[in-house]
Amino acid sequence: MKWFIVVMLLLSGCVSPRVLERQGIITATGFDKKGKMYEGGSVMLSFKKMGSSMSEVIEATNKTSKGFRQDLEAQTSHDLGSGQIRVVVYGKELAEKDGIFGLTDTLQRDANIGSLVYLAVGEPSAKQVIKSKKHEDTPDIGTYLYRLIEKNLRSESLLAATLHEFIHSYYDVGKDAVLPCLSVRDDKPIIEKVALFRGDKFVGTVRLDESFYIKMLSSEYNTGLKNMTVSREDVAPLLIKKKGKKVNIVINEIKTKRKIKLISQKPTPHFRVTVNMQTEILEISDKTKPIMKDNVHILERAIEKQMKKEIDQLLVKLKRYETDPIGFGQIYDHSVRKLQLTDKQWLQLYKDARIDVDVNVSILRTGTID
Amino acid sequence: MMKTPNERLSVNAYLVFFLVHTAQIGLGIVGVQRVIFVEARQDAWIAVLISGLWIHLIVFVICQTLKSSEHDNIFSLHTFVYGRVLGWIMNAAVVVYFLMAYTSILLGYVEMALTWMYPDFPLWGGALILVLLTVYALYGGGFRLVAGVSFLTFFMAIWIVVVVFQPLKYAEWIHLLPILEATPKQMMNGVLKTSYTMLGFEVLYIIYPFVKEKERVHRYAQLGVLLTTFLVAIVTVIAIVFFSPKQLDVTIWASLSMFTIVKFPFIERFEYIVIPLWLLVILPNLLLFMWAMTRGGKALFHIKQKYGLFIFACLSFFVAMMFEKRATINEFIDQVGWYGFWLSFVYPFFLYVFVRMKTWAKGSAK
Numbered sequence: 001m002k003w004f005i006v007v008m009l010l011l012s013g014c015v016s017p018r019v020l021e022r023q024g025i026i027t028a029t030g031f032d033k034k035g036k037m038y039e040g041g042s043v044m045l046s047f048k049k050m051g052s053s054m055s056e057v058i059e060a061t062n063k064t065s066k067g068f069r070q071d072l073e074a075q076t077s078h079d080l081g082s083g084q085i086r087v088v089v090y091g092k093e094l095a096e097k098d099g100i101f102g103l104t105d106t107l108q109r110d111a112n113i114g115s116l117v118y119l120a121v122g123e124p125s126a127k128q129v130i131k132s133k134k135h136e137d138t139p140d141i142g143t144y145l146y147r148l149i150e151k152n153l154r155s156e157s158l159l160a161a162t163l164h165e166f167i168h169s170y171y172d173v174g175k176d177a178v179l180p181c182l183s184v185r186d187d188k189p190i191i192e193k194v195a196l197f198r199g200d201k202f203v204g205t206v207r208l209d210e211s212f213y214i215k216m217l218s219s220e221y222n223t224g225l226k227n228m229t230v231s232r233e234d235v236a237p238l239l240i241k242k243k244g245k246k247v248n249i250v251i252n253e254i255k256t257k258r259k260i261k262l263i264s265q266k267p268t269p270h271f272r273v274t275v276n277m278q279t280e281i282l283e284i285s286d287k288t289k290p291i292m293k294d295n296v297h298i299l300e301r302a303i304e305k306q307m308k309k310e311i312d313q314l315l316v317k318l319k320r321y322e323t324d325p326i327g328f329g330q331i332y333d334h335s336v337r338k339l340q341l342t343d344k345q346w347l348q349l350y351k352d353a354r355i356d357v358d359v360n361v362s363i364l365r366t367g368t369i370d
Numbered sequence: 371m372m373k374t375p376n377e378r379l380s381v382n383a384y385l386v387f388f389l390v391h392t393a394q395i396g397l398g399i400v401g402v403q404r405v406i407f408v409e410a411r412q413d414a415w416i417a418v419l420i421s422g423l424w425i426h427l428i429v430f431v432i433c434q435t436l437k438s439s440e441h442d443n444i445f446s447l448h449t450f451v452y453g454r455v456l457g458w459i460m461n462a463a464v465v466v467y468f469l470m471a472y473t474s475i476l477l478g479y480v481e482m483a484l485t486w487m488y489p490d491f492p493l494w495g496g497a498l499i500l501v502l503l504t505v506y507a508l509y510g511g512g513f514r515l516v517a518g519v520s521f522l523t524f525f526m527a528i529w530i531v532v533v534v535f536q537p538l539k540y541a542e543w544i545h546l547l548p549i550l551e552a553t554p555k556q557m558m559n560g561v562l563k564t565s566y567t568m569l570g571f572e573v574l575y576i577i578y579p580f581v582k583e584k585e586r587v588h589r590y591a592q593l594g595v596l597l598t599t600f601l602v603a604i605v606t607v608i609a610i611v612f613f614s615p616k617q618l619d620v621t622i623w624a625s626l627s628m629f630t631i632v633k634f635p636f637i638e639r640f641e642y643i644v645i646p647l648w649l650l651v652i653l654p655n656l657l658l659f660m661w662a663m664t665r666g667g668k669a670l671f672h673i674k675q676k677y678g679l680f681i682f683a684c685l686s687f688f689v690a691m692m693f694e695k696r697a698t699i700n701e702f703i704d705q706v707g708w709y710g711f712w713l714s715f716v717y718p719f720f721l722y723v724f725v726r727m728k729t730w731a732k733g734s735a736k
Contacts, residue, residue, distance in 0.1 A: 004506055083639075111486045114639055115630040164540060164631065172542075172614035327544075334547040 020047055024078030027055075027142025030126030031068075031103055032091035037061050038103075040068055041130045043142040046078050055140030057131055065106050083112040086146035088119050088163075089182060091126040092195075092202060101170060101200035107163055115164040118149045121195040121202055123183045134188035145189060149180055152191055156224040157208050159194070159215040159325075170200055174329020174346045178214065181205050196323045199343065204321045206314070213311050214318075216275060217357075218326045221256040225282065228310075234302035238295060240287045248285035249303065251363075255279070260328070262335040268352040269332055275358065280365045291366050300361045307359045315355055324350055380579075381517045383586035390429075390571050390594030392520035392654035397478040398567025399602055400648070403609035403624040410560030411615070412545060413552040415606040417560030421568055422599025424561070428718050429571055429595055433588040435722045436578045439729050444575035444721075445669035451724045458670065465666035467706075467713050471569065472659040473686045474706045476500050477699050479652050482623060486645050497690045503653070504660045505683045509676065513580050516661050520654035527651045530644065531601065534608060537628040541611040565715055566707030567602055570655065571595055572714040576662045660686075 024044040031040040041059040048054065060071035073080055088107065090100045100119070107113050122129040135144035152158040158180050160166070169177035181195040194211040196204050206214070212226055229246045236242065256277045263270045281291070281299070291299060318324065329346040333339060406414040441447045444464060449457035480496035488496075507515060552560065574591055581587050609624040612631075621627050632640035660682060667678030693699050 004502070007502065111489075115627065116633065167617055168540070168542075168614045170614075171616035173616075175614075330542075330544060334544045337548050337551055 018079070018081070021049055022079055023047070024076050024080045025084045026080055026082050027084055027140055028087040028089065028130060028145055029085060030089040030091070030122060030130035031065070031094055031100075032122075032125045032127050033094035033098060034061060037063055038065060038068055038094075039127065040065075041127055042072055042080075043130060043140050044076060044078065044080065045084075045140050045142070053139055055142075057141075059127075065103055081112075082110065085113055085117055086142050087149065088117060089122040089126040089129050089145070090119070092121055092123045093125070095121050095195070095197075095200075095202035097201075099200035100202075104163060104167060104170075104200075108167060113163075115162065115167075117163045118146060118161045118180075119163055119166050120145070120149065120161065120180045120182050122189075123181055123193075123205075128184050129182045129189045132184055132187045132189055134186070141189075145182070148189065148191060152180065156215060156221060157212070158191065159211060159218065169197075169325075172327070172330055173341050173343055174324060174331070174333045175327035176323040176325050178211070178325045196318070196321055196325060198321070198323045203323050206317065210310075210314050210317070213307075213314050214325050216256050216277075217258055217260070217273060217311070220258065221254050221277075224254050225250065225252045226254060228303060228306050230302045230306045234305060235288075235298060237298055238288045238291065240289060244286065248283070249281065249299075250283035251279040251303070252282035253280045260326075260331050262332055265332075265336060268354060269328070269349050270354045271328055271331070271356070273355060273357045275360065277359065277361045278364050279361065281363060291363075296363050296366075300363055303361045304359045307361070308357055311357045311359070315357075319351060322347055322350070328353060328355065379513060380582045381514060383581050383583040383590055385517045385521060386574075386577070386581055386587050386590040387594045387597075388520045388524050389517060389577055389654070389658065390574065390591045391597050392524055392651070393570030393573045393658050394568055394595070394598040395601065396567075396570065396652045396655040397475050397482075398569075399605060400482065400625045401623045402564065402567040402602060403606050404618055404621055405563045405566075406560045406606060407610065407615075407618050409563050410552045410556050412547070412610055413550060413557065414560055414610060415546075415603050416550070416552075417557055418564055418599065418603045418606050420557065421561045421564040422595065422603070424715065425568055425571060425595050425599070426592060428715065429574065429591050430588070431718050431722050432572075432574050433591065435718065435725050436575070437584070438722075438725055442579045442584075443665070445666060447575075447721065447725060449669075451721070451728050461666060461669055464713070465663055465670065467709055468659045468662045468666065469682065469686055469689070470702075470706045470709060472656060472663065472682075473689045474566075474699075474703045475652050475655050475659070476686065476690050477693055478703055479648065481699055482626070482648075483645055486623075486626065486641065493694065494691055497687060500656060501683050501687045501690075504656045505679060507653075507657055508661055508664070508679050512675075513577070513661060516654065516657045519657055523650040523654055527647060530647070531604075533629070533632050533640065534605060534625075537608055537612045537631045540631065541608070542614075543611050545611050545615065546607070562711060563707070564602070565711035566703060568598065569707070569710040569714055570658075572710075572718075573658050573662055576665055577658075 024046050026042045027045050028043040029040060031038055039061045041057045043055055043057055045053055045055045058072050058075045060068050062068040062071050090103065104119065107117060130141060132141060135141045138144040138147060149158065149161050153161055160178055161180050166177045166179060169175050177197040179195045180191050181193040182189045183192050193205040193207055195202055196206060215221060227248065227250050229248050231246055232244060235247055254277060256275055259274045261272050263272050329341060329350060333341040403414065406417050410417045436442050439450065441450045445461050448460040451457065452460055476497050480493055480500065483496060484491055484493065507519065571591065578587060605625055609618060609628060612628055613621060613624065618624060626641050626644065629641040629644050634640065637643060663682045664675040664678040667673055667682060668675055693702060
């Protein structure tokens with residue numbers, strides 16, 4: 001027993017210690033394309049013996065991301081640690097031309113980095129996002145970006161941002177990845193859009209209100225808020241004033257369930273999408289008669305009609321970008337036996353795929369007034 | 371021929387459940403999903419169930435074999451069936467199998483711990499710690515300690531099952547469709563690949579004499595196997611829905627990678643808990659296999675288990691030292707699985723037939 005303890009004590013010294021004050025903790029990294037090189041910056045957070053922490057952005061340019069890391073090491077007296085990376089931002093140009101899979105590969109391979117790291121596309125460049133000075137009350141820009149994305153994921157205005165989800169969609173045939181798109185306004189990074197990918201290449205963006213539908217069609221929706229504009233005729237029987245502009249309706253506490261079925265394969269794939277939605281009315285821009293049991297369906301049908309229209313527009317847009325974030329291809333692949341679908345084949349089929357959307361809205365409550 | 375150990379050395383029958391289960395669950399379950407998935411695609415979980423059913427049958431056969439004659443362990447059965455020389459060779463084959471299995475666990479675990487946690491720690495150092503641990507435990511303890519360890523570690527590690535369901539947040543159930551697309555050949559290959567993970571129940575051949583209530587061994591062994599099959603099937607299903615097919619094809623330790631999703635307010639990276647904890651899961655493996663080797667050493671060379679322990683410990687350490695790269699370690703683990711497949715999935719049936727024939731021949735000769 002005695003010698004055993006001795007061995008244990010001796011061996012425990014074998015792993016090199018890491019002193020907190022000497023660590024430079026990277027919380028966010030950004031990559032951009034500069035000619036054939038990668039240009040990037042990392043937010044390094046370091047701790048003082050006394051008092052608070054400080055953050056600093058260090059930059060480097062190199063051919064590979066590991067070489068980039070070495071260049072960073074040369075610029076700081078701290079040992080850089082990547083275990084706390086929260087957000088990795090890729091410049092729009094880089095994501096569009098080179099694709100980002102090669103750069104995410106390092107993140108996956110490194111056991112220090114968890115698969116819940118957030119990825120994002122920076123517009124116009126990652127550098128501008130990383131170097132922006134405004135980050136509210138958080139200690140550094142990395143933490144700010146992390147909280148910003150986390151909040152939007154929680155409120156379901158974004159659908160996916162983690163490394164795991166990106167890699168998952170990248171590898172999955174018939175489903176394309178989406179990432180948040182960070183843009184800078186008044187030197188402060190904000191999320192206005194969602195970046196669409198084909199494979200690992202950025203192909204375009206959709207607004208957050210459009211990405212609502214992507215989320216609704218690709219999975220379930222559980223909270224969240226949606227603002228819609230319906231035409232006046234559709235809800236006319238409810239309104240007190242017959243004339244005026246379009247009517248704005250805000251719905252809240254949205255819960256959806258979706259079902260996508262492949263109805264026929266030939267000549268072109270034909271899908272039927274059924275979305276069942278339960279929601280509450282939060283706001284109507286116009287004065288209405290009391291909404292009762294016998295007239296609530298007017299409102300429901302109006303919302304359904306508008307949603308169908310917007311979804312159809314979105315699907316056209318997605319087809320034009322040749323990207324399939326909803327995963328129709330995945331459903332096609334898994335519904336047909338003995339089929340090894342490839343991305344190329346799916347792209348051909350997707351162009352002509354017929355997608356019928358059916359939305360069933362039921363309004364559960366109308367707030368505190370009828 | 372070996373004598374049946376006395377009362378003081380034997381254990382209660384319910385411990386067979388823990389012994390069989392902990393001998394089965396070990397390193398394999400951490401990365402089994404990929405190897406089956408590569409063969410049987412989305413039907414991998416069915417392959418696991420088939421393999422589980424098969425093992426239930428084998429466990430039945432093993433218990434029948436052990437019951438059918440006065441020889442109650444594999445070493446004396448071999449001498450009984452094949453005679454002295456051939457029996458010795460067969461026994462040596464069994465010992466070599468346990469040596470390989472032991473070494474593969476040693477290597478596999480150290481390799482995993484180094485990749486995830488201590489990249490600057492040498493492989494030999496890790497292996498040495500585990501070998502010393504085995505020797506230390508067995509030198510003082512013997513079989514009753516092995517049984518105790520498997521009992522305790524079972525309860526110390528089983529709670530991880532609760533956490534396994536957390537990755538379902540990112541599940542895409544459509545990955546399981548279409549069901550039964552795999553051809554019979556793919557399915558067979560899938561079953562074959564589960565062997566490394568499911569192996570371990572063959573220790574029944576060796577622990578049998580050490581159990582007090584012989585008539586209840588079978589029931590508890592079956593229960594142990596049932597739990598193993600259940601757990602392996604669950605982690606396989608979860609991995610299939612969690613990863614996309616091509617992603618699973620390249621993920622070495624799928625179970626561990628799934629744990630990178632798990633997050634608690636007090637611990638951000640749950641896999642750093644799992645990896646050290648996994649030492650508890652493989653510990654019964656190490657102890658049982660090493661103990662089985664020393665039993666074999668006793669049968670082969672008539673050396674005391676105490677000395678056998680040191681010899682086999684050194685031997686497995688040196689075998690382990692011959693490996694450096696992950697590729698060769700993987701190949702080795704594959705070979706162990708292959709060897710174990712024939713020895714534990716197929717051979718028990720033949721042994722049963724041989725034993726029956728021999729007993730019958732002896733009976734009619736009289």
